[in-house]
Amino acid sequence: MYLQCDLPSIVPATATILSSLLLIISYLLWKPRGSRRTPPEAGGAWPVIGHLHLLAGSEPPHLTLGRMADEYGPIFTIRMGVHKALVISSWETAKEFLTTNDKVFAKRPKGIAAEILTYNYAMIAFSPYGGYWRQVRKVATLELLSNHRLEMLSHVRASEVKTAVKEKYELWATILEWN
Template identity: 60%
Template sequence: MDYFHSVTAIPTVAIIAFPLLLLFSFLWISRRNTNSKKTAPEAGGAWPIIGHLRLLGGPQPPHVSLANMADKYGRMFTIKLVVHRALVVSDWEIAKACLTTNDKSFASRPKLANSELLGYNRAMFGFAPYGAYWRQMRKIATIELLSNHRLELLKHVRESEVKTSLQQLDGSKKLL
């Protein structure tokens, strides 16, 4: 009888202890992150999933909404765009500091799992972090892919792709 009670007590204790342990670790990590980083204040009025997108998509143009928020929250604040935070700077001196002194930290892309998985460990041009590799890839893309000479050489490929797409669309309408 004692063995039966001890066997059933272990899962019960685990079911109770696991959520408490999870909650404790979440609170400890969030407290550690808020104390270690100095961030700009976040504008109020964000909804849980969409963030501040409803404020930017209202009857006013987005720049007017952001200017109103700057009057309320200061020269530099953050907003939530879906799940990501965006820094809004409305002062030219702070913007100059962001784009000259701290340009490397602002120019780089965030490390995301999808950029590592889909972008061959961030080796593709669109996912690469700012640095020597990205500058070299930008130079190659500009000279080899996007130059006027190269675009003129590959003009027939684009024209044939458009023609084929239009023929397929026309053929699908005949089938319907």
């Protein structure tokens, strides 16, 4: 008498058992990284939206964050959705972060949308800190945002604003005619 075994029905069961074993083994062998000190996280975060409900209240966000700084100290973290954000409310600490440790905090999160839309992070707002970013920043500040260049192109900005206001007025006038 032969034992008949249907191969397609064994494969899912075997895969389930193996993946469960791997999950259990990885959970047992996982050790947390060293004891890094992290700033305290503000309380009151909701599971998916984090602290966004606190910042969207009737009180302006800077006052809400100031109140939280009084409670948690000059440096603390909040959750913006599922991402953590570091809040610094002391000018001494902010100066230290922006001068001494600026390279550490100059990193920007990478994402597939930013990579595609910015031609592999070629735009200054999305490019990582490094030689390319320093060169692009130098070109932008000396050539595009200098006082001479801004003064030279002021007529273009004035013309664009005038055109935008004129188009909005014409759109408003056509809407009034329909009513």
